[in-house]
Amino acid sequence: MPRTIISTPNAPSSPLYSQGVKAGPQLFLSGIVGIDPTTGTLAGETIQAQTRQALTNCQAILQAGEATLDDVVEVGILLTNPTDFTALNDEYARWFPTNPPTRYVAKLGVDLPGLLVSIRMTAFVTPPAFR
Template identity: 30%
Template sequence: MPKTVIIPEGTGKPLAPFVPATKADNVVYVSGTLAFDENNNVVYVGDAAAQTRHILEIIQKVIETAGGKMSDVTFNHVFVKDWADYAAINQVYAEYFPGDKPARYCVQTGLVKPEALVEIASIAHI
């Protein structure tokens, strides 16, 4: 099955050997996305809502680059550093998925940088 690498304009270099997304058979797989600037520094340190918004803006840009829209997202994998941020994350998350919500799971875990409070990976069918 052929695949296409999706790298939106202005995307920073990943910290590890991966790409922002791949598309195969009209399915877009978005890598785990954190609130990083173009130099892989965490932005909005201490603010889970702002980090979530930043992450979802990046995911939206990736999905749109692949030819889709956020309503095409069918599944999200959400990782949180602290359950205390869960409500703030959900409030922002709901703004990006106002209609039918995608399936998802959410787990508490350590993230790649200590300042990171949330990470989201997505699957979209476009």
């Protein structure tokens, strides 16, 4: 099955990975962090600020792939500090207030200075004619 690389300047990028890849009706987002794409720096020092920015970045990639948060079927979250779980949930619930997608949360295995969260998603993109 052919794949399409999804890219947007409205989210952080790297030459080492694609922001998103679309294969058929599925859209896969890489682990996206809370870096503000306009400044190139982390959006803040709190889990809430970084989660908010990471989800904003994910939303921008979804949009570039013709999807929305409503199309997300699975979310994977990696936390630097497991003690941030409750505060993460507080921000996350604002983005998925009802009928949330499946989700897992695990400990981030790499130590990157200041980085608190990485979020990846999978969406099932409904063709516009069927929406």
